[in-house]
Amino acid sequence: MDNQGQNMDALVIGAGPAGLMAAEALADAGQAVTVAEAKPSVARKLLMAGKSGLNVTKDEPAQTFATRFDADWLAPILSSFGPDQVRAFCEGLGQPVFTGSSGRVFPVAMKGSPLLRAWLARLAAKGVEVKTRWRWTGFEGAALTFETPEGAQVLRPHVTVLALGGASWPRLGSDAAWVPWLRAKGVLVTDFAPANMGFRMDWSVHMARHFGQPVKGACLIAGTRRERGEFVISERGLEGGGIYAISRDLRLGAPLALDLFPDLSLADLQARLGRSRPGETAANRLRKLGLAPAAVALVMEVALPLPADLAPLLKHLPIQHAGPRPLAEAISSAGGIARDSLTDDLELRALPGIFVAGEMLDWEAPTGGYLLTASWATGLHAGRAAARHLQSARIQN
Incomplete structure (x- = not known):
C-alpha cells in the first residue's frame, strides 16, 4: 500500500447503534460506505443491553423527552x-x-438480536x-491507520x-482509546466519568443475607x-x-437520603408509630410499619443508635455512600467531545470531513x-x- 493510503468515499468507525445508523444514512444518500469495527462482531453493547429486554425509547412527548438530557443542543437532533x-x-x-406500564418501549421479541439481524441484512x-x-x-498525517487481520x-x-x-x-468495545489522538489534533474532550452507576457501601457482615x-x-x-x-x-x-435516576446529582456531590414512607406525612407516620406497644424493639416497630426485611436492615445499618422518635428519620434517612462504582461498571458515561469542538452538523472543527456520533459526544x-x-x-x-x-465536495470538484 502506498504512503498516501487507500482512498474511499465514506468510512464509519464503530459498529454500534450510532455507527450503523450513520452508515445507513450515508448509504441512503447513495454513498459507498465501509464500517470498521474493532471487535469480532458488531453492536455488542446493544446485544448486552437487550439481554434483560431492549429498551429502545420512552413513550413521552418530544419536548419532555429532550429535557431528560443535560445538553440543550441535542433537542433539534432529537426532534x-x-x-x-x-x-x-x-x-x-x-x-x-x-x-410498558412505565412508558418504556420494547420490541415484542424483547431481545436485541432479531432487530440487529434484520438491520444488518438491510444494510448489506x-x-x-x-x-x-x-x-x-490513530492518525498518520491526515490518514487513518488500522490494525486488521490482513495487516x-x-x-x-x-x-x-x-x-x-x-x-x-x-x-464490549468502548475503551476511549481515541481520546489522546483527537486531543492531539486540537479537539476538546471532557474527561469521562461514570453515569447511570451504582454507589459503593462499606457494609457490615450483617447485610450479606440481604444482598x-x-x-x-x-x-x-x-x-433538593x-x-x-x-x-x-x-x-x-x-x-x-x-439510584441511576439520581446518579448524576450524587456524582456531583449532592447528599443521598431516603424517604421510606413518601405517601405518609410526618404526622401520619408518627401516629402509626405511636400505636406500638411499650418496650417493643425498633426492628419490630419497623416491620409492623410494613417495611421489607431489606429496608429494615438498611435502617439498622446506617442509623444506629436509633432515635426515640423514628418518624423524622424514616422520612429522611441519610445514606453515607463511599462514592460511585468504577467507570468500567457504569451503564453509560458522562464526558466526551465538547460541543464547542463541533459544528451544528457534528463535524469536528479541527478536522473537517470528520463527524462524530453517539456516546463519544459530551452528553448525559x-x-x-x-x-x-x-x-x-x-x-x-x-x-x-x-x-x-x-456531495458538496464532488460538486465543487
Whole structure:
C-alpha cells in the first residue's frame, strides 16, 4: 500500500447503534460506505443491553423527552429522530414494539438480536460493507491507520464518521482509546466519568443475607431532588433504576437520603408509630410499619443508635455512600467531545470531513431508552451531514 493510503468515499468507525445508523444514512444518500469495527462482531453493547429486554425509547412527548438530557443542543437532533421515529424504525425492520406500564418501549421479541439481524441484512442490501477486527490506531498525517487481520492499513476516506462509544463497558468495545489522538489534533474532550452507576457501601457482615434484595416504594432524595424508584442492596453497594435516576446529582456531590414512607406525612407516620406497644424493639416497630426485611436492615445499618422518635428519620434517612462504582461498571458515561469542538452538523472543527456520533459526544441521560434513542439520532444526523459534505465536495470538484 502506498504512503498516501487507500482512498474511499465514506468510512464509519464503530459498529454500534450510532455507527450503523450513520452508515445507513450515508448509504441512503447513495454513498459507498465501509464500517470498521474493532471487535469480532458488531453492536455488542446493544446485544448486552437487550439481554434483560431492549429498551429502545420512552413513550413521552418530544419536548419532555429532550429535557431528560443535560445538553440543550441535542433537542433539534432529537426532534428529527425521537420516540415516534424509533418506533417506526423498529417496525420497519419487522420488529413490532409495545409500551410498558412505565412508558418504556420494547420490541415484542424483547431481545436485541432479531432487530440487529434484520438491520444488518438491510444494510448489506444497501451495499454497506462491515469489516470486523479492524481496530483504529490513530492518525498518520491526515490518514487513518488500522490494525486488521490482513495487516496494517492506512485509509484516506473523503468523509469519516466516528462512533466509538464512550468509556463504559470497555470489554464490549468502548475503551476511549481515541481520546489522546483527537486531543492531539486540537479537539476538546471532557474527561469521562461514570453515569447511570451504582454507589459503593462499606457494609457490615450483617447485610450479606440481604444482598440482591430490592427496596421498593421509597423516594430517593439527592439534595433538593426527589425521585420515586426501586433500588437493590448488593454486595457492591446500592444499584438499580432508582439510584441511576439520581446518579448524576450524587456524582456531583449532592447528599443521598431516603424517604421510606413518601405517601405518609410526618404526622401520619408518627401516629402509626405511636400505636406500638411499650418496650417493643425498633426492628419490630419497623416491620409492623410494613417495611421489607431489606429496608429494615438498611435502617439498622446506617442509623444506629436509633432515635426515640423514628418518624423524622424514616422520612429522611441519610445514606453515607463511599462514592460511585468504577467507570468500567457504569451503564453509560458522562464526558466526551465538547460541543464547542463541533459544528451544528457534528463535524469536528479541527478536522473537517470528520463527524462524530453517539456516546463519544459530551452528553448525559438516564436509562429508560434515552441513551439508545440519542445514539441513533446523532448517528443519523452525523451520517446525513457527512453525505451532504461529500456531495458538496464532488460538486465543487
